[in-house]
Amino acid sequence: MAFVNGVAQYYTMNQDPSFDHLRIRSLTELFGNSESVRDLYIEFLDSCPERVAVIKQGILEHRADLIEFAAHAIHGTSANIGVANIQATSSVIEDMAHKNQFELVDACVGELEDQIAGLRQHIDMRRAI
Known part of the structure; x- marks a missing residue:
């Protein structure tokens, strides 16, 4: 978030997955292989529709x-x-919800959904991370 003339400007995030490669390496070492790490991503992605639905309900x-x-x-x-x-x-x-900025939350939900869809597409194209 940036401020321009005292007004919060929420900039568009990138829809392509942006990975923390050190985190992925740590997870791969922990689980022993990248297929297991991929399963973590799939589990996360499977939980997202319900969580996004709760955001929309809110x-x-x-x-x-x-x-x-x-x-x-x-x-x-x-x-x-x-x-x-x-x-x-x-x-x-x-953060916006904490400030009761419901209109701004609404404006960001589509972006979050696009990012989740981008991650799903990225994961679906790979057998391993």
Whole structure:
């Protein structure tokens, strides 16, 4: 987030997956192979539709608690598996929800969905990470 003339400007994040390669290397060492790490990504991706649905419900009901809960879950998991763009966007959504900025959250949800879809496409094209 940047400020221009005192107004928050939420810039567009990249939809292509942005990986923390050190994190991936650590996970590969921990699990012993990259196929197991790929399974972690798939598990994360499978959990995202429900979490995004909770964010959207929170927007409709103006319930920051729902948005923060779901965005925090996405943020934490994406940080743990090293997907920087999803981590950054979900963190911004969490922050905006905390400030009851529901319109801004709504504007970012599509971007988060695009990033998740980009990660899914990236993972589906590979047998291993």
